Amino acid sequence: RRHQRLPNCILFDGGGEFGSEYFESLAATYSVTLKRRPTKMPHFGSVIERCLGSLKTMFFANLSGSTVMPPETDPSQAAVLSKQAAVWTLERLNELLEEFVFKVYDNRLHPSLGMSPAEEFIKRTALGGTRPTRTIAYNEEFVIQTLPLTPRGGAKIQRGSGVKINRIYYWCEAMRESAWHGQVVPVLYDPFYISVAYAFLNRRWTR
Numbered sequence: 001r002r003h004q005r006l007p008n009c010i011l012f013d014g015g016g017e018f019g020s021e022y023f024e025s026l027a028a029t030y031s032v033t034l035k036r037r038p039t040k041m042p043h044f045g046s047v048i049e050r051c052l053g054s055l056k057t058m059f060f061a062n063l064s065g066s067t068v069m070p071p072e073t074d075p076s077q078a079a080v081l082s083k084q085a086a087v088w089t090l091e092r093l094n095e096l097l098e099e100f101v102f103k104v105y106d107n108r109l110h111p112s113l114g115m116s117p118a119e120e121f122i123k124r125t126a127l128g129g130t131r132p133t134r135t136i137a138y139n140e141e142f143v144i145q146t147l148p149l150t151p152r153g154g155a156k157i158q159r160g161s162g163v164k165i166n167r168i169y170y171w172c173e174a175m176r177e178s179a180w181h182g183q184v185v186p187v188l189y190d191p192f193y194i195s196v197a198y199a200f201l202n203r204r205w206t207r
Contacts, residue, residue, distance in 0.1 A: 001138045002102075005131075009033040013045060022148055029145060030136060059100050063088065144198060144205050147188040154184045155199070163199055165189050170197040172206055 010032060012018045018036070027034050037044040061068035065086035088096075106118045113120050136142060155163035159181045162171035166189060174180070186200040198205040 004138060005134050005136050006030050006032050009035060011035045011037050011044070013037055014039055022146070026145055054105070055097075058105070059097065063093075063096075140207070143190075144188065147190055147198065150187055150189060153186060155187045156184045157181055157199075163187055163197070165197050168194065170199070172199070172201075174201045174206055175199075 010027065012034070014036065017023070018034075024034065026032075042049065056068060060066050065088060107116045109115065110117055110120070115123075150165055155165055157163055157175055157180045158169075159178075161169050162175050163169070163185070165187055170187075180201065188198040188205065190196055196207060198207055200206070
């Protein structure tokens with residue numbers, strides 16, 4: 001979404017979510033190589049683990065309600081103190097995290113680079129080129145390819161109501177055609193945006 005492209009290769013651990021057919025099919029569509037890192041060999045993930053460590057100490061530890069407490073804090077009191085100070089919604093926390101990563105951390109002097117990550121990115125882009133052939137538009141077509149099917153894979157079109165997905169009815173004008181009534185069609189839903197779903201009608205995904 002930020003850079004209009006995907007990496008050439010994704011290295012991932014043994015998490016069950018990375019065995020998803022949706023993850024694999026999306027990677028195959030855009031020619032992304034998938035590599036699973038060896039188990040019980042943490043050094044293969046040293047870069048991302050270091051990044052997570054920085055987030056813990058520089059970002060999360062400074063938030064109200066954080067469970068990252070000073071060493072002198074009584075462990076039995078840590079959870080109680082954190083719960084009393086909890087003020088963040090997931091949406092607001094995500095906004096704050098993006099601000100920290102792209103505006104604060106990205107513009108700080110990085111010891112191993114000798115410059116900020118943002119400056120290093122500009123430098124590397126100038127050396128390697130923008131590579132427009134790797135550009136992937138973050139549009140509705142791309143989003144549809146990232147959405148999951150329902151557990152059953154489809155839903156029946158009910159006259160006047162549309163399709164029922166996760167106990168919610170969704171409707172579009174194409175469903176007015178009587179030929180569709182009673183038909184089971186493939187449907188996609190967005191776990192992060194409940195207002196929109198897609199049904200496969202007339203050989204295309206319809207919003």
